[in-house]
Amino acid sequence: MAQKPSIPKGTRDFNSEVVAKRSYITETIKQQFKIYGFQPIETPSFENSDTLMGKYGEEGDRLIFKILNSGDYLKKISDTDYEERSESRLTPKISEKALRYDLTVPFARYVVQHQNEIEFPFKRYQIQPVWRADRPQKGRFREFYQCDADVVGSASLFQEVEFIQLYDGVFTALNLSGTTIKINNRKILSGIAEVIGAQDKLIDFTVALDKLDKIGEEKVKEEMLGKGISQVGIDKLQPLFELTGDFGSQIESLKSILSTSEIGLKGIEELEFINTAISSLELKTAQLQFDVTLARGLNYYTGAIFEVSAPEGVNMGSIGGGGRYDNLTGIFGLKNMSGVGISFGLDRIYLVLEELGLFPESVIDNTKVLFINFGEDEAMACLKAVSSLRDNGINAELYPDAAKMKKQMNYANKREIPFVVLVGDDELKTNSFTLKDMSSGEQQKLTLEDLMTKLK
RNA sequence: GUGGUUGUAGCUCAGUUGGUUAGAGCGCCGGUUUGUGGUACCGGAGGUCGCCGGUUCGAGACCGGUCUUCCACCCCA
Numbered sequence: 001m002a003q004k005p006s007i008p009k010g011t012r013d014f015n016s017e018v019v020a021k022r023s024y025i026t027e028t029i030k031q032q033f034k035i036y037g038f039q040p041i042e043t044p045s046f047e048n049s050d051t052l053m054g055k056y057g058e059e060g061d062r063l064i065f066k067i068l069n070s071g072d073y074l075k076k077i078s079d080t081d082y083e084e085r086s087e088s089r090l091t092p093k094i095s096e097k098a099l100r101y102d103l104t105v106p107f108a109r110y111v112v113q114h115q116n117e118i119e120f121p122f123k124r125y126q127i128q129p130v131w132r133a134d135r136p137q138k139g140r141f142r143e144f145y146q147c148d149a150d151v152v153g154s155a156s157l158f159q160e161v162e163f164i165q166l167y168d169g170v171f172t173a174l175n176l177s178g179t180t181i182k183i184n185n186r187k188i189l190s191g192i193a194e195v196i197g198a199q200d201k202l203i204d205f206t207v208a209l210d211k212l213d214k215i216g217e218e219k220v221k222e223e224m225l226g227k228g229i230s231q232v233g234i235d236k237l238q239p240l241f242e243l244t245g246d247f248g249s250q251i252e253s254l255k256s257i258l259s260t261s262e263i264g265l266k267g268i269e270e271l272e273f274i275n276t277a278i279s280s281l282e283l284k285t286a287q288l289q290f291d292v293t294l295a296r297g298l299n300y301y302t303g304a305i306f307e308v309s310a311p312e313g314v315n316m317g318s319i320g321g322g323g324r325y326d327n328l329t330g331i332f333g334l335k336n337m338s339g340v341g342i343s344f345g346l347d348r349i350y351l352v353l354e355e356l357g358l359f360p361e362s363v364i365d366n367t368k369v370l371f372i373n374f375g376e377d378e379a380m381a382c383l384k385a386v387s388s389l390r391d392n393g394i395n396a397e398l399y400p401d402a403a404k405m406k407k408q409m410n411y412a413n414k415r416e417i418p419f420v421v422l423v424g425d426d427e428l429k430t431n432s433f434t435l436k437d438m439s440s441g442e443q444q445k446l447t448l449e450d451l452m453t454k455l456k
Numbered sequence: 457g458u459g460g461u462u463g464u465a466g467c468u469c470a471g472u473u474g475g476u477u478a479g480a481g482c483g484c485c486g487g488u489u490u491g492u493g494g495u496a497c498c499g500g501a502g503g504u505c506g507c508c509g510g511u512u513c514g515a516g517a518c519c520g521g522u523c524u525u526c527c528a529c530c531c532c533a
Contacts (some may be wrong), residue, residue, distance in 0.1 A: 006506090010465090062531095132531095137528075139527095144533065204525070260466070318533065344533080407493095422492075424491060436492075
């Protein structure tokens, strides 16, 4: 055999069964998106590099797949540029396009570009693949799907409330109960940074705090100290590490820490509003949890931030995330356009549903009946019947060759087709159809009409 | 980007300190059975041992590189 072909690292082929299961998830999500009033849009798989670069931080830029210019892309490079071997100077000259890294930034670009045609507040959803040049590992691919819903043009906190309901709605519809929607507020993080005198180190501070449940209190403090946050400041954080109790009481203790920070108190006020609303509306299967360590890497969030974790016992990173961004369209020149959005990680949700055995049996829309081929005349009669079945929405097929009976039956068996129809000499003469139930082995002679009703 | 791990038949995997012609189970194809699948029995096909190079009289096995798998870190869906 020749050298086997292959696909790039971190990409996957999907067989029919996987496609059926994946589309079960996306259809469920779509349905919920529509119920909440979101309309679909799509954007190109690649954008101009400057649309994407610099929007996800240094780490993000490194993970963006760059597309090499067409033609003789080295022609215009000067000798000095070439000799310098500076990646950051050379890359923009040989690559002017890049694969999209998420759906949020292209969406912001879309809103700014089409602002005059859009009715605000604008509610859109988008289900498309994104690409990241990451190293693959569990639940992590280089090509994966995001399912995003965003609203721009409204600063109302009711949007946040509705998004939490939407999360709950989707996971309930997928029969995935026990998810936890973690919520925090960027303003609270800013407030804390302010109180401990580390406003300028907000990112370092949040990245370190985010690791609390993973590496523990001491290591977090070490990392903060290492990043240049003062010991005095870190000591002020102590109450943070001792936060306990329910949503309400955690917020009360935070209030005292943040009493001197205007922005911090604003964040708390927002959280309280959302929590009160959700408490009175009630969630179906998900649980809303305040998590002060929740940071989320993307630096465009300015208000609420969300992250959804799978039910306890399933080892999987977050299966969804999102938040409020007050100025995302600002980077493309449209000011004062607050937005908030959430994302579902299709590929990870798939892995979770698979692990918990939550896919319904019926997701695969298999052929219902196979007509055995006995020869040209018989096949012709079969095709007529097949056509009427198809007209009635019954998945039917005719075995294309007059192969041996055993081979044809075997095919039906392997494909798990539940019924076969036999039309030979006898049936041709009497204009009838012998229907065989593959699981019981029973068979009976029927008219076309009876066949139709049996298979419906 | 850092560290580890994996690759032998379509699939799951054996293969001893380097030594003849690389094996098993399942699957596949054919037959027993020319209008009846699953079971049984019989027979058969299928491998440049991921790829490139090195050491050796001799490499599936040892060494280097590379690609790939999975995992952890970083970061993230």
